[in-house]
Amino acid sequence: MSALLAAALAQGVVVVLMIVAIIAHHVVGRRGEHRRSEREALVALALRELLLGATADGLVATLRSLPRRHALEALLDQVPTRVPATRLPEIAEALRSEPWVRSTLGGARSRRWGRRLEAARLLEVVASPANEPLVAALIDDRHPAVRAAAVRALAGVGSAHLVRHVLSRFARALAEQPDALWQLDTAALRRVWQHVAAAATSMLDADGDPASLRSALHALRAFGAQGAVTRVLELRAHSDSAVRRDVATLLACVYHHEVGAALLELAGDPDADVRAAAAGAMGAQGQLGDTNAVVGALHQMLGDAAWQVRVQAGLSLARLGAPGRAALRGARDHHDSVVRDAAILASGLPDGALAELSVAA
Amino acid sequence: MIDAAALLSRLEWPLLAYAVALNTFYALLLACAIPEMVAHLRLSRGSRARRLVEGEGLPPISLLVPAYNEEVTIVASVQSFLTLEYPRHEVVLVNDGSTDGTLQRVMEAYDLYEVPHVVEATIPSRPVRACYRSRRFSRLLVVDKENGGKADSLNVALDAARYPYVSAVDSDTLVEPDALLRLARPFLLGTPVAAAAGTIRVVNACRVEHGRVVDARVDRRLLPGVQTVEYLRAFLFGRLGWNRLGGNLIISGAFGVFRREYLLAIGGYRTGSVTEDMDLVVRLRRYLAERRLPDRLPFIPDPVAWTEVPGRLKVLARQRERWHRGLLGALWSHRDLLCNPRYGTLGMVAFPFYLFGEALAPVVELVGWLVLAMGVLAGAVDWSFAGSFLLAAYGYGLLLSLAAIALDEWSFSRYSSRGDLLRLVGYAFVESFGYRQLTVCFRLHAFWRALRGDAGWGRMTREGFRDGPRPAPTLGAAAEVASQHG
Numbered sequence: 001m002s003a004l005l006a007a008a009l010a011q012g013v014v015v016v017l018m019i020v021a022i023i024a025h026h027v028v029g030r031r032g033e034h035r036r037s038e039r040e041a042l043v044a045l046a047l048r049e050l051l052l053g054a055t056a057d058g059l060v061a062t063l064r065s066l067p068r069r070h071a072l073e074a075l076l077d078q079v080p081t082r083v084p085a086t087r088l089p090e091i092a093e094a095l096r097s098e099p100w101v102r103s104t105l106g107g108a109r110s111r112r113w114g115r116r117l118e119a120a121r122l123l124e125v126v127a128s129p130a131n132e133p134l135v136a137a138l139i140d141d142r143h144p145a146v147r148a149a150a151v152r153a154l155a156g157v158g159s160a161h162l163v164r165h166v167l168s169r170f171a172r173a174l175a176e177q178p179d180a181l182w183q184l185d186t187a188a189l190r191r192v193w194q195h196v197a198a199a200a201t202s203m204l205d206a207d208g209d210p211a212s213l214r215s216a217l218h219a220l221r222a223f224g225a226q227g228a229v230t231r232v233l234e235l236r237a238h239s240d241s242a243v244r245r246d247v248a249t250l251l252a253c254v255y256h257h258e259v260g261a262a263l264l265e266l267a268g269d270p271d272a273d274v275r276a277a278a279a280g281a282m283g284a285q286g287q288l289g290d291t292n293a294v295v296g297a298l299h300q301m302l303g304d305a306a307w308q309v310r311v312q313a314g315l316s317l318a319r320l321g322a323p324g325r326a327a328l329r330g331a332r333d334h335h336d337s338v339v340r341d342a343a344i345l346a347s348g349l350p351d352g353a354l355a356e357l358s359v360a361a
Numbered sequence: 362m363i364d365a366a367a368l369l370s371r372l373e374w375p376l377l378a379y380a381v382a383l384n385t386f387y388a389l390l391l392a393c394a395i396p397e398m399v400a401h402l403r404l405s406r407g408s409r410a411r412r413l414v415e416g417e418g419l420p421p422i423s424l425l426v427p428a429y430n431e432e433v434t435i436v437a438s439v440q441s442f443l444t445l446e447y448p449r450h451e452v453v454l455v456n457d458g459s460t461d462g463t464l465q466r467v468m469e470a471y472d473l474y475e476v477p478h479v480v481e482a483t484i485p486s487r488p489v490r491a492c493y494r495s496r497r498f499s500r501l502l503v504v505d506k507e508n509g510g511k512a513d514s515l516n517v518a519l520d521a522a523r524y525p526y527v528s529a530v531d532s533d534t535l536v537e538p539d540a541l542l543r544l545a546r547p548f549l550l551g552t553p554v555a556a557a558a559g560t561i562r563v564v565n566a567c568r569v570e571h572g573r574v575v576d577a578r579v580d581r582r583l584l585p586g587v588q589t590v591e592y593l594r595a596f597l598f599g600r601l602g603w604n605r606l607g608g609n610l611i612i613s614g615a616f617g618v619f620r621r622e623y624l625l626a627i628g629g630y631r632t633g634s635v636t637e638d639m640d641l642v643v644r645l646r647r648y649l650a651e652r653r654l655p656d657r658l659p660f661i662p663d664p665v666a667w668t669e670v671p672g673r674l675k676v677l678a679r680q681r682e683r684w685h686r687g688l689l690g691a692l693w694s695h696r697d698l699l700c701n702p703r704y705g706t707l708g709m710v711a712f713p714f715y716l717f718g719e720a721l722a723p724v725v726e727l728v729g730w731l732v733l734a735m736g737v738l739a740g741a742v743d744w745s746f747a748g749s750f751l752l753a754a755y756g757y758g759l760l761l762s763l764a765a766i767a768l769d770e771w772s773f774s775r776y777s778s779r780g781d782l783l784r785l786v787g788y789a790f791v792e793s794f795g796y797r798q799l800t801v802c803f804r805l806h807a808f809w810r811a812l813r814g815d816a817g818w819g820r821m822t823r824e825g826f827r828d829g830p831r832p833a834p835t836l837g838a839a840a841e842v843a844s845q846h847g
Contacts, residue, residue: 015756
């Protein structure tokens with residue numbers, strides 16, 4: 001009984017304290033928001049001066065006057081999006097000796113993932129080749145957000161070795177999260193594209209792990225595969241259907257006299273996704289060597305058992321100019337309703353929808 | 362009489378133990394929710410989310426929108442879904458055999474033209490009459506089908522979706538512009554994710570412009586106001602806490618993202634259930650556990666969808682009765698999960714909690730009241746004990762509601778007016794002393810209807826708001842709130 005009463009009283013005290021805390025936070029929070037806006041405006045002003053030709057000293061001094069966390073947030077929110085890449089090294093150089101920067105980077109070895117994340121994010125702006133060991137450690141961090149942030153620091157480090165390491169890591173991730181993670185990291189790797197293309201080409205070994213091959217093919221697709229076309233073409237007969245599909249997708253954006261024949265070969269693949277990718281690539285390529293053969297193959301694919309192949313074949317025919325449109329018109333009266341439906345679907349689409357669907361379908 | 366008094370006296374302590382155990386579990390959820398919230402805030406801080414959009418690093422998502430007789434709001438709703446801030450998303454609108462002008466309105470507004478239905482039907486559903494694409498928005502697909510209910514429509518949309526992730530949204534839910542963007546965050550972290558859930562908030566008194574909430578307010582009316590506290594408590598610490606324990610059983614049917622291949626693998630939504638979203642998540646978790654797949658179902662607190670809650674007692678009673686009946690039905694359908702170690706946390710923690718802490722809570726609470734009242738009348742329990750008992754049991758609940766408000770204030774500060782915040786605090790008291798006991802009655806009614814085998818939904822009356830589409834209470838939100846009603 002007395003224990004119950006004591007519990008009820010204790011709860012009452014905590015309730016009162018909590019109400020006071022909620023209201024106090026509300027009042028203080030509003031004031032803090034105002035102060036934060038003022039500080040952001042200061043950084044924006046310093047940044048504007050820098051963009052108008054001033055040195056980085058003004059920006060660095062402004063950041064120095066802010067509390068560490070606010071300086072970090074203001075820097076990361078505003079600098080990467082507003083400052084051209086050519087001026088980033090100057091800012092990085094000026095910031096490296098700042099105590100708050102050194103303190104934040106010191107958190108890269110912290111046991112708290114939040115501190116490591118801050119360090120990884122800061123390295124996106126201040127990393128230099130000297131930071132390679134630090135970035136390498138963060139790229140293999142156990143927290144995924146830290147790993148993703150560290151990839152963005154590669155531009156400052158400029159290490160081909162680390163780029164290859166990242167691509168190998170993607171190979172493992174691709175098996176689980178093919179689109180999301182890859183696309184995020186691709187965006188991060190854009191600033192070191194020259195290293196990526198070289199590293200990906202060196203990974204195109206037909207006997208290699210399919211996941212690594214796919215990772216390399218994805219990289220080449222994003223950063224340019226023209227220099228590796230012959231090695232890509234060799235993979236069209238790979239035993240893994242996912243690799244063949246990626247090859248077909250990649251062939252949509254490279255130019256080589258053998259591409260047409262390779263796509264026709266892939267159009268007869270036993271795997272429906274490979275056939276669909278080949279059909280899509282034929283449309284994306286536009287004029288391939290033997291247009292009649294391509295149109296004929298796509299026309300035949302309008303009656304494919306798999307719906308994604310039929311849709312892609314129809315969309316590609318619509319993109320192949322006069323011969324493709326003529327084939328589609330003919331297919332609209334085809335005796336087979338499956339062919340007829342696919343042709344009606346593709347030929348009824350406006351140009352904008354056609355372009356969007358042929359990429360996404 | 363003496364024996365009866367002794368019995369009543371003995372019953373008090375197990376009941377008190379039940380109340381303490383249940384509220385302690387909620388406190389554990391709160392303790393787990395705080396570090397989760399800190400982690401999410403750290404990841405979503407600054408303008409990073411916006412930069413992800415520019416980087417096109419997000420997985421493509423198909424929004425599945427079932428619509429039945431929504432002619433007044435459908436055009437604005439579709440517009441709001443099409444204009445969400447997300448780089449690659451499509452809207453699959455399914456007209457579930459509406460008897461009003463829903464389809465006609467969409468056809469006119471979006472310049473639809475008929476396309477052949479070339480998609481394979483992998484889940485049995487009512488026949489599709491026609492498919493349409495828009496000349497204005499190529500990412501809009503409209504499927505017209507015969508009436509079969511919400512789950513049936515979602516199954517058709519699931520088949521027609523072309524992206525690897527799908528999000529089921531009610532056509533009358535207001536999704537915040539950047540909500541999808543935030544909801545996709547766990548998919549970017551490289552850990553396997555089967556589904557992700559967002560927060561549902563109460564829109565009733567909010568100012569809405571062009572289908573977007575521009576000023577979050579707390580309703581001055583008692584019922585919607587109390588439900589605002591209830592939703593905060595259910596989502597902000599209930600769901601978040603379960604994240605860390607690994608036992609999320611509910612993803613709101615109004616707003617969540619799923620990996621499409623998993624939904625197809627489990628046969629899509631189950632028709633005939635009154636809480637098809639809870640049933641879906643339980644089946645999904647079973648599927649993952651049976652195949653030892655590591656995919657998680659995290660709850661993300663910052664993506665928000667807004668929904669209207671009942672403003673009238675009669676409507677609230679119907680809604681809560683239906684939600685609880687759905688919970689009972691889902692637990693009964695999957696009763697073999699109970700304390701089954703094969704299913705890990707799902708079988709050993711989440712399922713027992715939902716059964717004993719949620720489904721049976723109204724019965725225990727009723728018994729508690731009866732025992733206490735009879736004990737006092739029989740002289741076996743003295744007044745001061747009864748008073749302390751009630752204060753301790755319900756005061757704890759009040760504490761947790763205030764903690765939810767505090768968590769919201771510290772994390773998001775959604776309610777900018779001090780008056781709204783004070784109102785929320787006031788409603789937390791009403792929620793613990795009065796409202797909660799009221800909902801016990803509604804939920805007890807669910808037992809009666811479940812025993813009779815009633816499967817009806819009952820009629821839902823909406824009030825709408827000043828501008829834009831009218832959001833409806835949804836089963837997902839429903840089960841979320843029901844799940845926090847110990």
